[in-house]
Amino acid sequence: MNSVSKTSEWVVRIAELEIHAEHLAAYRALLAEEIAASVANEPGVLTLQAVALKDAPEQVRILEIYQDQQAYERHLKTPHFLAYKSESAAMVKSLRLVPVDPIRMASKLLD
Amino acid sequence: MNSVSKTSEWVVRIAELEIHAEHLAAYRALLAEEIAASVANEPGVLTLQAVALKDAPEQVRILEIYQDQQAYERHLKTPHFLAYKSESAAMVKSLRLVPVDPIRMASKLLD
Numbered sequence: 001m002n003s004v005s006k007t008s009e010w011v012v013r014i015a016e017l018e019i020h021a022e023h024l025a026a027y028r029a030l031l032a033e034e035i036a037a038s039v040a041n042e043p044g045v046l047t048l049q050a051v052a053l054k055d056a057p058e059q060v061r062i063l064e065i066y067q068d069q070q071a072y073e074r075h076l077k078t079p080h081f082l083a084y085k086s087e088s089a090a091m092v093k094s095l096r097l098v099p100v101d102p103i104r105m106a107s108k109l110l111d
Numbered sequence: 112m113n114s115v116s117k118t119s120e121w122v123v124r125i126a127e128l129e130i131h132a133e134h135l136a137a138y139r140a141l142l143a144e145e146i147a148a149s150v151a152n153e154p155g156v157l158t159l160q161a162v163a164l165k166d167a168p169e170q171v172r173i174l175e176i177y178q179d180q181q182a183y184e185r186h187l188k189t190p191h192f193l194a195y196k197s198e199s200a201a202m203v204k205s206l207r208l209v210p211v212d213p214i215r216m217a218s219k220l221l222d
Contacts, residue, residue, distance in 0.1 A: 012162060028214050031214055031215065035214075035215040038217075039218065039219060040217075046218065046220050047217070047219070048215070048217050048218075049160075049174060049213075049215075049216040049217070049218065051212060051216075052212050054209075054210040054211060054212055055210070061211065063162075063174055065220070098164060098165075099165040100163060100164055100172070101162060101163050101165055103139050103142055103143055103162060103163055104142065104147065104160075106146050106150035106151075106160070107150065107160065107176075107218060108157055108158070109176070109216065
């Protein structure tokens, strides 16, 4: 891993969301915008990777990595996150946050 | 995304594994080694990010991104993957491969 990160302090989790089918296109656009803004503007937001299940596209999974707990708490107060949260509220049928521990995270992608 | 990738051809999925508890430490070591070798040595293996659920560490999730189907098929024939597959066979209780579509993948981490 590169030098921005100290794995031991990371906050890592998988968000599991179900989106109301009629709002799926709008939700995906909102989420994509929120992810781009967060990773571009917040030094402590290391990774936000969102996917939809091919066989159930209303099922969204997001792998989230924050530098540490403080970075996560700052993220929750940013204008882009607050706008996403409020605009997506009625689109989200359920949200489950699953805390995880990294085993090995290797990538050659950068946004 | 950087220039190594054309999202439209990517093969992206989440592998969901359950590991026999008595083999968990050995399995994690094998997996970490396999991930490091694959991303370092295979140009078409873009991302392998493995985590364990904090509340159920025998539950492992891996986000996998391959450049395209050919890259994935080459990966299956590499010595490091074949060694991992054979050495981990008795450790893995169940394996489910869930095909997914990227919504937005943003990261500032590189291995």
